[in-house]
Amino acid sequence: MSGPQATARAIDAMRRGWPVAIAGASGVLTLLAIESADPVRLAAFDTEGSAGVLLSAGRAATLKLANQREAAVPDAPVLVARVAWLNFAAATALADPQFDLATPMKGPFRAIAVPVADAAAAALRLARIAGILPAFFVIEGGQDADNTHALSIADIDAHEDAGRLAIATRARLPIAHAEDAEIVAFRTPEAAGEHVALLIGAPDGRPPLVRLHSECLTGDVLGSLKCDCGPQLDAALAAMVADGWGILLYLRQEGRGIGLVNKLRAYALQDQGFDTVDANTRLGFAVDARDFGVAARMLALLKQDRIRLLTNNPAKVAALEAAGVEVVERVPHALPANAHNARYLATKRDRTGHQL
Ligand SMILES: Nc1nc2c(ncn2[C@@H]2O[C@H](COP(=O)(O)OP(=O)(O)OP(=O)(O)O)[C@@H](O)[C@H]2O)c(=O)[nH]1
Numbered sequence: 001m002s003g004p005q006a007t008a009r010a011i012d013a014m015r016r017g018w019p020v021a022i023a024g025a026s027g028v029l030t031l032l033a034i035e036s037a038d039p040v041r042l043a044a045f046d047t048e049g050s051a052g053v054l055l056s057a058g059r060a061a062t063l064k065l066a067n068q069r070e071a072a073v074p075d076a077p078v079l080v081a082r083v084a085w086l087n088f089a090a091a092t093a094l095a096d097p098q099f100d101l102a103t104p105m106k107g108p109f110r111a112i113a114v115p116v117a118d119a120a121a122a123a124l125r126l127a128r129i130a131g132i133l134p135a136f137f138v139i140e141g142g143q144d145a146d147n148t149h150a151l152s153i154a155d156i157d158a159h160e161d162a163g164r165l166a167i168a169t170r171a172r173l174p175i176a177h178a179e180d181a182e183i184v185a186f187r188t189p190e191a192a193g194e195h196v197a198l199l200i201g202a203p204d205g206r207p208p209l210v211r212l213h214s215e216c217l218t219g220d221v222l223g224s225l226k227c228d229c230g231p232q233l234d235a236a237l238a239a240m241v242a243d244g245w246g247i248l249l250y251l252r253q254e255g256r257g258i259g260l261v262n263k264l265r266a267y268a269l270q271d272q273g274f275d276t277v278d279a280n281t282r283l284g285f286a287v288d289a290r291d292f293g294v295a296a297r298m299l300a301l302l303k304q305d306r307i308r309l310l311t312n313n314p315a316k317v318a319a320l321e322a323a324g325v326e327v328v329e330r331v332p333h334a335l336p337a338n339a340h341n342a343r344y345l346a347t348k349r350d351r352t353g354h355q356l
Pocket residue numbers: 212213214215216217227229232253254255256257258262263266267276280310311312313316333348354
């Protein structure tokens with residue numbers, strides 16, 4: 001088995017607490033995700049008690065481990081050497097930041113060179129795709145003699161490739177804002193999330209007014225006041241109706257690409273006082289893990305290569321332009337703050353370059 005199928009199986013295995021082997025340029029790493037493991041699984045995985053703990057650069061920096069490495073490469077994964085007291089509970093404390101403030105760290109821990117760096121980085125990527133904490137027990141080498149079951153990095157790339165995205169179906173969808181709206185559903189064979197586009201009004205020769213909306217269950221469905229997603233979604237649809245021709249892309253990139261559970265972990269850290277940027281970093285994720293290439297591909301399938309984009313986020317403009325979509329105009333999309341999201345909006349302005 002190879003390619004996207006192998007990746008799908010590996011993602012499933014990670015969520016179930018089963019080991020996964022990844023082949024890199026210089027060898028194989030066999031990994032057990034800490035979040036879904038337990039002491040019994042760990043003992044079966046690591047019979048010699050030698051497995052190290054693999055963390056992301058951001059998590060290691062939070063734990064003050066990153067600067068121990070010689071010739072530290074920014075953003076490179078960090079391996080914590082196994083010592084006697086690094087048992088399952090201690091590894092969980094390394095993996096999960098929710099107890100950072102409550103539980104003073106044990107240790108000392110020592111960061112050592114990661115043996116197969118590209119496979120380690122790929123493992124962290126897979127954790128994000130699987131929606132689990134990016135932290136693993138890791139053993140160098142494969143568990144079967146010929147490594148035939150090791151996932152390749154090309155397999156993971158194929159899984160994330162939006163090139164196979166295609167229109168699955170389309171239908172009329174009368175919505176409160178526009179009774180003549182049309183919904184278009186997109187699918188890749190590999191990824192579970194099905195993106196949709198909502199077409200509002202009718203093409204009139206002008207570039208459509210487009211909104212890239214990333215899924216936010218809490219804001220879109222539950223009316224969360226912690227973010228601005230719900231009001232932005234509503235205002236985007238209203239703006240398209242007023243304009244006469246627009247396309248809303250609803251992208252299944254919950255939590256800026258880290259998934260619902262990890263976003264809610266970030267919320268728990270925000271309850272402890274960390275902002276949206278630091279919360280992601282403490283968890284071990286990029287501040288923004290989204291790939292807007294998928295939006296460019298959707299626009300291409302809808303035959304739109306020139307758009308007006310509703311956003312305050314210059315990174316969205318840059319990503320679309322890089323993927324061949326001409327953004328002829330950026331239309332600001334700021335909404336009034338409330339008591340719960342004021343700090344979040346200020347952080348976006350001050351730390352992530354949003355033009356608010
Ligand atoms: N990880 C994380 N994701 C969040 C947080 N708050 C909101 N989100 C997610 O952020 C995404 C919404 O971002 P967007 O509305 O596209 O906003 P943006 O990138 O700031 O850009 P514009 O709104 O276009 O200016 C959704 O996927 C939300 O689930 C948070 O504190 N942490």
